[in-house]
Every structure is written in structure tokens, then in C-alpha cells.
Amino acid sequence: MKSLILKSSTFSLLLLLLLSCKNEPKATSIETNNKANGNIKYARGFDIQHFENYTKLIIKAPYQNADKSFEFKLTKAKSSGNLNSIQTPINSIVVTSTTHIPMLELLQVEDKLVGYPNTNYISSKKTRKLISKGFIKELGHEQSMNTELLLDLNPDLVVGFSLNSNNKLFSTIEKFGIPVILNGDWLEETPLGRAEWIKVFGVLFGKEKEADSIFNKIEYDYLKVKAIALKSLNKPTVISGGLFKDIWNLPAGESFEATFLSDANTNYLWKNSRGKGSLSLNIENVFEKGQEADLWISPSFYKTLDQLKKANDIYPQFKAFKNKNIFTFVNKQGEEGGIIYFELAPARPDLVLKDLIKIAHPELLKEYEFTFFERLN
Structure with missing residues (x-):
């Protein structure tokens, strides 16, 4: 499983x-x-x-x-x-x-x-x-x-x-x-x-x-930590998702995932796109727009940078890959392999938002420990 x-x-x-x-x-x-x-x-x-x-x-x-x-x-x-x-x-x-x-x-x-x-x-x-x-x-x-x-x-x-x-x-x-x-x-x-x-x-x-x-x-x-995030003058650019059968799936601009990224005071590069689900794009479009993005959130189901590198030659060309600023939730699992994020995140959006703020603005939540995400190594 x-x-x-x-x-x-x-x-x-x-x-x-x-x-x-x-x-x-x-x-x-x-x-x-x-x-x-x-x-x-x-x-x-x-x-x-x-x-x-x-x-x-x-x-x-x-x-x-x-x-x-x-x-x-x-x-x-x-x-x-x-x-x-x-x-x-x-x-x-x-x-x-x-x-x-x-x-x-x-x-x-x-x-x-x-x-x-x-x-x-x-x-x-x-x-x-x-x-x-x-x-x-x-x-x-x-x-x-x-x-x-x-x-x-x-x-x-x-x-x-x-x-x-x-x-x-x-x-x-x-x-x-x-x-x-x-x-x-x-x-x-x-x-x-x-x-x-x-x-x-x-x-x-x-x-x-x-x-x-x-x-x-x-x-x-949730609202308290959202207000804390707004104190930061820095607004890092973000890409999300990854390839699945040659199609890059990422959150549309009106999706709840995009809401998380907005509330974390980040500049999600597809924030102005229409739709409440996901966007299906080709890799050339994503690379052209997102190659200089500061952060990469949820790069599909890859567990390590090496796995990501071997999956496609274009991945290592992203700035976020070069700077090791890629974060994933797939490495935190239950004893039977279930991904904790899928189970707990819908009930605890406050913890998801804290994770994203910790990623984007680590200086604002110095004592907070990640619940779902971790840096891809």
C-alpha cells in the first residue's frame, strides 16, 4: 500500500x-x-x-x-x-x-x-x-x-x-x-x-x-497567524506541484491551496488564474514562468532531491532546486504508509498555514516545528 x-x-x-x-x-x-x-x-x-x-x-x-x-x-x-x-x-x-x-x-x-x-x-x-x-x-x-x-x-x-x-x-x-x-x-x-x-x-x-x-x-x-504573516515585507515567489504523465498539475488561483499560499503572504505565480481546482500545464510553460521562483511547494510524490533530479532533467534547472528550497509533505507518514497531511490537514488548516509561514517567513515562527512539511533533501 x-x-x-x-x-x-x-x-x-x-x-x-x-x-x-x-x-x-x-x-x-x-x-x-x-x-x-x-x-x-x-x-x-x-x-x-x-x-x-x-x-x-x-x-x-x-x-x-x-x-x-x-x-x-x-x-x-x-x-x-x-x-x-x-x-x-x-x-x-x-x-x-x-x-x-x-x-x-x-x-x-x-x-x-x-x-x-x-x-x-x-x-x-x-x-x-x-x-x-x-x-x-x-x-x-x-x-x-x-x-x-x-x-x-x-x-x-x-x-x-x-x-x-x-x-x-x-x-x-x-x-x-x-x-x-x-x-x-x-x-x-x-x-x-x-x-x-x-x-x-x-x-x-x-x-x-x-x-x-x-x-x-x-x-x-488561523486568523492570528495569517495576521502575523502580513507583517513581513518579504513576499517570496512560489510554484507548486509537479509532472504526472508529462502534465504539470498545480493549484488554480481560486483553489483552497492558493488561499493557503495567499494567507501565508507569498506570491503564488498562478494566483491570478481562474478555477477552483487544478491547472494542467506543459512543463515549458511552468519553467518559463517559474524557473526563478524562490520556493517550490509539494513537488508531486518525490521524497528526495535525487529522486526529483532523476525524474526529469529540467527539474534541477529551477532556482528553488538549486537553492534546496523545495518542501514536501509526503515524507511524514503513518505506520502503514498513509500520508498524514491527507488525513489531518482538512481538519487543521491552522497547522497547514503555520507550516507554510514557517517555510516562507521562518523568522516569524522561530519556535514552531513543522507538522506536515519538511525540506526536500
């Missing part, structure tokens, strides 16, 4: 995680009188509304280009069998992406996780201990989950991902009478928007206040 992870592109790995995902619950129309305003600041993909006897969780962006939202009635009363009515707090859960693990741990409900597809992907030491003790069952591959074992576990809820509305796996799970909620945090366009999805888990586990408090602290730290 380690070999698979290290050889895949970032997009490919994330796509693999997403394919572990799930189907959509049925869209409902729940009474909306006496709606209380939600406290969602950045996330666009969900909302939480409070009523006298229940709470409504609305998933507005469960997958790309979704044309409808999905509503769930959360109540302390026992569920009537309607998959859109969930008794809370839930006591057991199955999730399908490692990005959910840190949110469970932050809320201290990781012990409620009873199953996971392909547990080798999980890097967290705390959750790995639960796996080794048999408390979290291996549910097989994401695309062909062991539904028989899942039925035996009978979790209160499955939280999954899906690329579209057609997911047979999650339809099958729902036929067993197990509710499924699609988590669309990966579609959020800002770092804090992704992190705010902890509030979804908070309301499900009856820990809404705790989730709000945790997110507020992450938000505070």
Missing part, C-alpha cells in the same frame, strides 16, 4: 478515497417553520437549523454539481425507521475517509467508530490503537465494502463520500435500514470551510457546543 500511495498523484489518491464513498439519502421536505439561524461561517455545503423539538441537518453539496440538498431530522426520540430521521446522539458510526478521523478525535468520540474500509489508510496513532485492539473492524475495499460485516455491526450511521448521485454501495446500505449521510467537505473552497464540517459530527454526537468551541479555536489561530 505504501508503494501505491507514494506512486500515485495527489489527485489520484484523493480520488481513490472518494470512491470509497456512498450513495445519497432520499431528499425530504421537512417543516421549516420557526427556523433558527445556523451558526455556519465559512462552509457552504451544509446548514444546521434548530427547532423546538428537533434539529435539522441539511447537506447542500453532497457531491459535485448536486442539484438538490438532503435534509435529516435529528431528534432524541427513537427513529421511526425513516432514514431521514436519526436519533441523536448517535452511539456508533462508520466513516469512509481518513479526513473524518481527526474530527472524531477532536470531539473525543473516536471510540464510537466501529468500522472503516481499508484501515491501512488511517495514520492517527490513537485510532490505530483501537484498530489493533479489534474495536474498529476492517470493512474491505472502499468500492466493495463488506456489507455483510457492516450489517452485523449495525452502526447508527454511515458517513461517506460520493462523486455523484449514482452510488450502488450506499443504496445497498440504506436498504439495510442504516442511514447514510454524504460528507461534502472536500468540495469546500476555503480551508476554514472544510474544517467547519466538524460541526456536522458535533450535532450528530450531541456535541454541538464542543464542535463550535473547537472550530472557533482553529479559526482564531
